[in-house]
Amino acid sequence: xxxxxxxxxxxxxxPSYFGPLIRAHIxxxxxxxxxxxxxxxxxxxxxxxxxxxxxxxxxxGTGAAEYTVHYKAIVWxxxxxxxxxxxxxxxxxxxxxxDCGSLNAFVGRAMIPSEIKxxxxxxxxxxxxxxxxxxxxxxxxxxxxxxxxxxxxxMYAIGTMKEDYLGPLxx
Amino acid sequence: MKIKSPxxxxxxxxxxxxxxxxxxxxxxxxxxxxxxxTSVVEEGDKYGDVKTVQRTxxxxxxxxxxxxxxxxxxxxxxxxxxxGVDLVEIExxxxxxxxxxxxxxxxxxxxxxxxxxxxxxxxxxxTINMTHDNVALLxxxxxxxxxxxxxxxxxxxxxxxxxxVDLDQTVIHTTCERTIAEWQADPENPNYEAVKDVxxxxxxxxxxxxxxxxxxxxxxxxxxxxxxxxxSTMYEMHIYTMATRAYAQAVAKIIDPERKYFGDRILSRDxxxxxxxxxxxxxxxxxxxxxxxxxxxADIWHYSDNLVRVPVFNFFPGAGDINASFLPKQxxxxxxxxxxxxxEPSAKDEEGDTAKPVSVAGKPTESVPTDTTNGGLTExxxxxxxxxxADAPEVIEQQAKEQEKVIITQQTxxxxxxxxxxxxxxxxxxxxEETTEVAQNGDSQExxxxxxxxxxxxxxxxxxxxxxxxxxxxxxxxxxxxxKTGAQGGRVAALRGEKSPKKRAIEDxxxxxxxxxxxxxxxxxxxxxILFSGIIPLGMDVRQSDFGLWISSFGAEVIERVDHKRLTHxxxxxxxxxxxxxDAAKNPRIKIVTAEWMFQCCTQWERVDETPYHIEVxxxxxxxxxxxxxxxxxxxxxxxxxxxxxxxxxxLEMSNMSDDKWQALGDExxxxxxxxxxxxxxNNSGSETDDSDASQNSTSKLQRRKKxxxxxxxxxxxxxxxxxxxxxxxxxxxGPEEEQGEEEGKVIDPAAAAHDVDSDSNDGLEAQMLAEFxxxxxxxxxxxxA
Numbered sequence: 001x002x003x004x005x006x007x008x009x010x011x012x013x014x015p016s017y018f019g020p021l022i023r024a025h026i027x028x029x030x031x032x033x034x035x036x037x038x039x040x041x042x043x044x045x046x047x048x049x050x051x052x053x054x055x056x057x058x059x060x061g062t063g064a065a066e067y068t069v070h071y072k073a074i075v076w077x078x079x080x081x082x083x084x085x086x087x088x089x090x091x092x093x094x095x096x097x098x099d100c101g102s103l104n105a106f107v108g109r110a111m112i113p114s115e116i117k118x119x120x121x122x123x124x125x126x127x128x129x130x131x132x133x134x135x136x137x138x139x140x141x142x143x144x145x146x147x148x149x150x151x152x153x154x155m156y157a158i159g160t161m162k163e164d165y166l167g168p169l170x171x
Numbered sequence: 172m173k174i175k176s177p178x179x180x181x182x183x184x185x186x187x188x189x190x191x192x193x194x195x196x197x198x199x200x201x202x203x204x205x206x207x208x209t210s211v212v213e214e215g216d217k218y219g220d221v222k223t224v225q226r227t228x229x230x231x232x233x234x235x236x237x238x239x240x241x242x243x244x245x246x247x248x249x250x251x252x253x254x255g256v257d258l259v260e261i262e263x264x265x266x267x268x269x270x271x272x273x274x275x276x277x278x279x280x281x282x283x284x285x286x287x288x289x290x291x292x293x294x295x296x297x298t299i300n301m302t303h304d305n306v307a308l309l310x311x312x313x314x315x316x317x318x319x320x321x322x323x324x325x326x327x328x329x330x331x332x333x334x335x336v337d338l339d340q341t342v343i344h345t346t347c348e349r350t351i352a353e354w355q356a357d358p359e360n361p362n363y364e365a366v367k368d369v370x371x372x373x374x375x376x377x378x379x380x381x382x383x384x385x386x387x388x389x390x391x392x393x394x395x396x397x398x399x400x401x402x403s404t405m406y407e408m409h410i411y412t413m414a415t416r417a418y419a420q421a422v423a424k425i426i427d428p429e430r431k432y433f434g435d436r437i438l439s440r441d442x443x444x445x446x447x448x449x450x451x452x453x454x455x456x457x458x459x460x461x462x463x464x465x466x467x468x469a470d471i472w473h474y475s476d477n478l479v480r481v482p483v484f485n486f487f488p489g490a491g492d493i494n495a496s497f498l499p500k501q502x503x504x505x506x507x508x509x510x511x512x513x514x515e516p517s518a519k520d521e522e523g524d525t526a527k528p529v530s531v532a533g534k535p536t537e538s539v540p541t542d543t544t545n546g547g548l549t550e551x552x553x554x555x556x557x558x559x560x561a562d563a564p565e566v567i568e569q570q571a572k573e574q575e576k577v578i579i580t581q582q583t584x585x586x587x588x589x590x591x592x593x594x595x596x597x598x599x600x601x602x603x604e605e606t607t608e609v610a611q612n613g614d615s616q617e618x619x620x621x622x623x624x625x626x627x628x629x630x631x632x633x634x635x636x637x638x639x640x641x642x643x644x645x646x647x648x649x650x651x652x653x654x655k656t657g658a659q660g661g662r663v664a665a666l667r668g669e670k671s672p673k674k675r676a677i678e679d680x681x682x683x684x685x686x687x688x689x690x691x692x693x694x695x696x697x698x699x700x701i702l703f704s705g706i707i708p709l710g711m712d713v714r715q716s717d718f719g720l721w722i723s724s725f726g727a728e729v730i731e732r733v734d735h736k737r738l739t740h741x742x743x744x745x746x747x748x749x750x751x752x753x754d755a756a757k758n759p760r761i762k763i764v765t766a767e768w769m770f771q772c773c774t775q776w777e778r779v780d781e782t783p784y785h786i787e788v789x790x791x792x793x794x795x796x797x798x799x800x801x802x803x804x805x806x807x808x809x810x811x812x813x814x815x816x817x818x819x820x821x822x823l824e825m826s827n828m829s830d831d832k833w834q835a836l837g838d839e840x841x842x843x844x845x846x847x848x849x850x851x852x853x854n855n856s857g858s859e860t861d862d863s864d865a866s867q868n869s870t871s872k873l874q875r876r877k878k879x880x881x882x883x884x885x886x887x888x889x890x891x892x893x894x895x896x897x898x899x900x901x902x903x904x905x906g907p908e909e910e911q912g913e914e915e916g917k918v919i920d921p922a923a924a925a926h927d928v929d930s931d932s933n934d935g936l937e938a939q940m941l942a943e944f945x946x947x948x949x950x951x952x953x954x955x956x957a
Contacts (some may be wrong), residue, residue: 080279090304090435093318094269095276097305106308108269108276120325124434137435147279149272156272156307158279 001082002045005075008068009034013056015063026053026067034073036102040150042077043102078103078157080148085169086159088139091125093118096135098143103155107143111160113167133168140169172236172263173244174203177290178254181208185250187229189243196239200288202231203259206251235288238263268314270297272307299456303409303438304416315456323681326407326461327651332644332684334406335454336433337466338414338422339492340483342398342633344390345422346490347581350588351388361624362591365486366390372421385578387418387493389425390486398633399432405644406463409436411449413471414494416441440494451477460683463643465636474720476685479639482632482774488625489586493577591625635774642776646687654680689724695776697726700737704751705744706766718742718766721773735761742769745786756788763788 009030017025030051034044051071058065078084078100086100095108109118116129126136135141143159144166150156161167176184187205191197207229215221238261245251245258265278273283273294282293297309301318310318326332336342351369354360371388392398402408410433412419419439427433440446443453448471451459464478472478485491580586657680707716714720719729730738733754741755741763755761768784 090302092302092308093321094302094308094310094314097308104272104307106271106276108271110277121329123431147274147281149274149281149283151272154272156274158271158274158276160279 001077001079003042003075003077004048004072005042006070006072007034007044008070011067011069012059012064013067015065018065022056023053026069027051030069030071038102038153038155040152040155042075043155044073045076046074048072048074076101078145078148078155080145083142083144083166084159085140085142088135088137088141091127091136093120093125096127098141098159100143100157103157105143105145105157105159107159107161111146111158111162113162116167132170135168142166142169172238172266173260174235174258176251176254176256176258180254181210181228182254183250183252184208184230186245186247189247190231191234191240193240193243197234197237197261199235199237200233203234204232204245206230206232232258233288234261235290236261236263266311267293267296268311270294270309276308300442300444301454301456302442303436303454304442306442306444312457316458319455319458323458323461327681329407330648331405331407332647333455333462334402334408334640335411335451335462335464335466335477336408337464337468338410338412338419339494340467340485341465341481342392342395342426342484343422344392344484344486344490345493346388346487346587347385347493347578348388348487348490348585348587349386350585350591351487352386362626365624365626365628370425372425374415374417374421387421388487389422391426392484392486392633393628393630394633395426398637399427401637402640403432406640407436408432409438409454411438411454411464412494413440413443413446413449415439418494447471448473451475459685460681461647463640463684463688465640469721470717474724476689479636479643479688480721480773481636482770484630484632486626486628486630487587488590490581491577493581587625594625632774639776642691643684643688646691647682647684650682650687651680654682692724692776693726695725695778696722696772698739699727699778700734700739701727701729701769702731702733702738702741702751702755703729703743704741704749704755705747706742718769722769725773725776740764740768740781742766743786748788752786752788 011026011029011033013022013025013029031047035047037044048071051069054068054070056065056067084100084103084105086098086103086105088096089099090097093109095106095112098105098107112127113129116127116133116135119126119128122128122136124136126134128134141161142165143161144163145157146160147158148155176182184206185208187207189204190202191204197203207227209225209227211223211225213221213223240259241262242260243258244260245256251258265275265280267275267278267280267282269276270282270293273281275282275293280293282296285292294309297311297314299310299312299315300306300308301310301315302308339345351366352371354362354366355369357363366388369388369390371386373386399408410419410423412422414422416437416439419437423430423433423437438454443449449466451462451464451472455462459477462477464472464475465481466472466478467481467483469475469478469480701722703713703716703718707713707718712719713731714723714729723729727740733741733751735755735758738755738758738761741752741761743749743752743763743765745765752763756763762781763786764781764784765786768779768781771779771784
């Protein structure tokens, strides 16, 4: 689910950037460092333009200046039970991996409807019901998050497609 | 899952009452039974006195898992004495066999959670990773075995085996030098033919080299596509490389653009957990019966029996394995690469010489290996030092930096370009010489225009590999069908007989590659007894060295000393005649061969004919003493009288010499004097060629001294080859044997006697020889003989 969240970030700036363009430097630094990063709980999708930079403070010993930036960002946080769309990245015998933006999900064999079977001899290997449902690398797929765990900068999810309207998306 | 009595309770405990009965559902942390125990506690009364009393407490035992109770192992009122007693069996709805990133794939629960009831974390149930491209997915032992069983059936029905393919220097060779791109763009370049099919790529997230946009140039081993085509009918192929994932995928795109050979079966350093070794169990955790590996390095596989070691593919000379710089370098590899490099160019030169009669072809490439050998030694030392520091992060960082250094060196210093320029220069020089020569011989003129190419596109390693792999495949399925028909016959018999037919497990008639391959290999050099000389660095256990292990895997026995009864082959360095070689040369039965013979045998899996690899040992060395004489014999017979005959005979020799011979002799002695101790043997080998029948040579004192100096020679020093061309007898050689017999002990030369008291040092030896020479030369007269 997407949220608008207020965040804070401390940015250190090398003395060579001190000058009239200092705000632009801080802005760029913020965008490159923060956008797309994941804290383990949520992913920062987009930083809004309206942000607030504190007065800089020169760090003793280094000469670098430290700025605290308050900003608002659109963040995405997956929840258990949420339905997400993703792209299949890898297909193996015990299931397949799905990339949902910053979230890496796995759909195990038990979470796949029984009519969809694994075909190891196909190149590339695929899960298929020998009809119009084919899951191979690159397939767009809709899954429901069944379990979620976060580590320091990563999130893992278990997905299922054993419910109505889940499965490969028709392109 | 069985629940056992946990540690940490006040044993003995007595069960009071079951809260849950058989077939009842239990929740985690819900009570299973009540029990009581007795304990000694201190109690204070209202007067403040403290007493220790024994009390009985009642407590509840909680379930640590969800599920249904299937069996109670204890009875009401039972007393449990110690931890580890079976209490109850609870069937879980999910056994968490497959886990992804700490989550159970089937129930979605967090496996890493712990609380006061946790005895063993759930993530210990699934610890095996058998996916190629993901480290987060783990399975349990049971699940892994099941998956492998499936894979096995599939492979058997398709009549295939699994083949693990290494990338760098096995099927491809990569360099980062942009010279390749320039050569590719220039059809005039002598290397154009060789490099025109070289593919290049860049890695987007290249954090190895901070140099912008690093290009990798990949040369496929000749005939790779056909090799894969044929092999994919017999093997299901996997890539297993020590390179990064991005690199592996980029290379896979080049060697397998349609993804039909490998699919997604690519395993790289990123998924390997360790960057120090490869393990078959990473891909086949329980069963490696049907896996065959091809790799150019055996050490990182711990000399696995599944390994088919292949000749190193070294297309860009000196480039090495850019991804191995990250690995801990094994000593074996360091010594192996240059030797291989020596051997290969020489083979090429032979071909080259027949095609175009130019003699310089080998020179520049030969100069390369000596450089690497010396460089390699310092690398060994560095590695030994760094190995001590174990897995510290600084070490890993340092390794990463080393790899970066290698790449940057290739980019900036461009060793290939330098080598080519050197080659061109030598071509020019040779060209001038040969115009005159060829004009005389009336040979073809065309080749003068030809610049020599540095790169040779004539590697035939894949043919050899293919032959071996086909052999293994046939052996496996022959054995399989044999066992299978046997088993079926047995089953029919069993059906007819009184015994109930038991369905035999598939394992019973699937042969094991681990047993088959060593059998095939063992027959190759069976019965050979091998001695290495001048090949393996001193101070290394010969049998445990890379070459030693390699050749023993083919059935040969490696020994460390010359044993005339058993020894069959000496593998020696052709440039140096060590004392071992000379000793062995006395026995015509013992074959003295170059290391190339070993490489050929071990790569072709055949005992190849030794003749082309034979090292010529001059007759003098061979006939210096009959081979029946062992070193001990020589030591015993060597006495003063022997020395006398030597000086005697030397004078005899000298007396028969003409002036120009004297000149040559003088040069030779000068050479000898200028040389360091280590090169004695060369002088010796060059000078003794004439006296094939002088059997008592070795009894002279000089000989013995030389032998002593020889023994001080380390095999690591690279000897400057002395001029062997003169072929003149040197003063220390004696005349014919019969003469010695007659004159033995009759004349004692006073000078020689005086020198006899000289110390054993080499100064004494040199002084003695010099004095002898000067004296004889100044007289220039035949010395009187009795």
